[in-house]
Amino acid sequence: MPRFAANLTMMFTELPFLDRFEAAAKAGFSAVEFLFPYEHPAEAIAERLRRHGLTQALFNLPPGDWAAGERGFAARPDKFAALQASLVAALSYAQATGVTRLHLMAGLADRNDALAVVAYRKAVAVAAHFFAPHGIDVLIEPINGRDVPGYFLNDFAFARDVILDLKIPNLKLQFDIYHCQILHGDVTTRLRELLPLIGHIQIASVPSRSEPDDGELNYPFLFAELDRLGYDGYVGCEYRPRGATLDGLGWFAPYAGRAS
Numbered sequence: 001m002p003r004f005a006a007n008l009t010m011m012f013t014e015l016p017f018l019d020r021f022e023a024a025a026k027a028g029f030s031a032v033e034f035l036f037p038y039e040h041p042a043e044a045i046a047e048r049l050r051r052h053g054l055t056q057a058l059f060n061l062p063p064g065d066w067a068a069g070e071r072g073f074a075a076r077p078d079k080f081a082a083l084q085a086s087l088v089a090a091l092s093y094a095q096a097t098g099v100t101r102l103h104l105m106a107g108l109a110d111r112n113d114a115l116a117v118v119a120y121r122k123a124v125a126v127a128a129h130f131f132a133p134h135g136i137d138v139l140i141e142p143i144n145g146r147d148v149p150g151y152f153l154n155d156f157a158f159a160r161d162v163i164l165d166l167k168i169p170n171l172k173l174q175f176d177i178y179h180c181q182i183l184h185g186d187v188t189t190r191l192r193e194l195l196p197l198i199g200h201i202q203i204a205s206v207p208s209r210s211e212p213d214d215g216e217l218n219y220p221f222l223f224a225e226l227d228r229l230g231y232d233g234y235v236g237c238e239y240r241p242r243g244a245t246l247d248g249l250g251w252f253a254p255y256a257g258r259a260s
């Protein structure tokens, strides 16, 4: 049975951020994820997790100036100092929340630019080695170019090869099924092939990125496939509800309240 994490960046946005933890717990989630915690004190987030008995499944390393369009900087040779500072900034939040998975965003860069590729591999390795002694996995996530035009990491095979080449045990793949379907299709075969590398999975319907009960993917089949494959990590619900978050949780009813 998949273990679902509510994505508090996209779900329960009817509420202020810190109040979304309680709403997720009351809806039956035992874990949460979100993009970024950095606008709130780490201890405030940790207190909400404790108060509502929630596990922090994942969040992202600082991405740079998000409002100005930055989407990380791992593939940016000119931003290595910012990358190093982001590792330190994320560590205190990771330690406060107990999270054991952090997503390192690649940034906007050309994957055919050899300097960007070298910078990316270096940044990924530096990040993984930095977090290894803390028991934290570093995840890389291919993202489709319709949602993020110009994003460096836009290919699952490229991400697989980076992980296999670097051979760093705490470097893993963040397999967002929504992005995989848009980029390549053939989701089930890719899950089967990449399972040993996967550290986290995310879901949403395609093409609308709403609840996983609509669109071109058959999620009940994919959830059963994750069980058949023995996937025991989290499945992040990274979708934008069509309306009120609770009104769209019919798909989750069979799984709500299960242990994580």
Ligand SMILES: O=C(O)[C@@H](O)C(=O)CO
Pocket (backbone or CB within 6 Å): 035, 060, 103, 141, 143, 176, 179, 202, 238
């Ligand atoms: O899929 C996504 O968009 C996210 O998982 C993310 O981390 C960057 O936006």
Ligand SMILES: [Mg+2]
Pocket (backbone or CB within 6 Å): 141, 176, 202, 238
């Ligand atoms: Mg994602």
